[in-house]
Amino acid sequence: MPDREATSNGSDFIATSSSNYMNQALDELRELEKGLTVKKVLEPGILLIHTGLLKAEFLDRIKAAKPVFTRHIHHVACSIPIESGTGIDELTAALERFSGDIAAGEKVAIQIRKGDCRMSFNPIDFKIAGDAWLSEQKKAIPEIKRPEKIISVFLDGLQCHMGLGTPEDNLSGWTGGMLHYRKSEDDISRAKFKLMEAIDVFGIDMKRFANALDLGAAPGGWTSVLLEHGLHVTAVDTGDMDPRLNRYPKYRIIKCNVSELKLDDRFDLLTSDISWNPKNTARLINNLAGNLQNRGTAVVTLKLMGDRVRKTIKEVEEIYMEQFDIVTARQLFHNRDEITLYLQKK
DSSP states (O other): OOOOOTTTTTTEEEEEEOOOOOOOHHHHHHHHHHEEEEEEEEEEEEEEEEEOHHHHHHHHHHHHOOOSSOOEEEEEEEEEEETTTHHHHHHHHHHGGGGOOOTTOOEEEEEEEEOOOSSSSSSHHHHHHHHHHHHHHHOOOOOSSSSSSEEEEEEOOEEEEEEEEEETTOOOOGGGGGOOOOOOTTOOOOTTTHHHHHHHHHHGGGGSSSEEESSOOOOOOOHHHHHHOOOOOEEEEESSSOGGGOOOEEEEESOOOGGOOOOOOOOEEEOOOSOOOOHHHHHHHHTTTTGEEEEEEOOOHHHOOSOOHHHHHHHHHHHHHHTEEEEEEEEOTTOOOOEEEEEEOO
């Protein structure tokens, strides 16, 4: 079956972001390559783009820039037309183009997404066939959570877009950058997944910490994550904390407004998911930086308000930089109208 290869005068990628912040993600990408164009909006927040740069150069620029709003990106090595008679066998055969880049024993994930379209086959069956090809033909190990390489597939109803990369190339090891956690009735709040994702995406070694200060903690979603990692946690909020937290011996609550907090304690980790004006929040956290040990870590959310989103982020980061180095900033899958900052005290 004929397909369309990426040409020597550039390359195609599929970029994914929050649908609400697709324009900000596109602005970030165009700053890396001014000639970048959108070939097709595959889904809200999912764009098929073309850059005049070759794959390696564009990926190098992305990894160096550390984009905030582009959650996931993958190279499109080929776009195979999907016709009425196209079946799983034909698409699985197309995986052979990646054969020379996959070694025996490598952990490889086949990640498949589809747009709002009807297919003559079930994408799950395509993945099953692809995993069988990996294990039987390539002697590779089909992997989900910790792959070394990823074959990314997007089915838009008209074409099957395929590419091969690493988790670092894709900005995430998860399909579309979407980290999913098992939900439970015991969850104190779904906000906990924001901190869990930050720990995963930023590669934060929680074993380095002993004492944490959680600001704006109620009802206790982030506090519960910290306690589950074995930390001593001081939670601060005027609101009520979930009583189930009382079973943890390393937990204490200070019921007061964060702006009025006075502590002599020293912490090695500070977390905050405060839903206040982001500039005011940054100043409050800076004022408490004295309670954080030198080179201590902070993980905080920055609420996005108004239309000048990227300008606000820049202004808030400048406030934080009075006390902190900014390790990275990302809009994570579990963020909504916010981003998460990973900071280190100067």
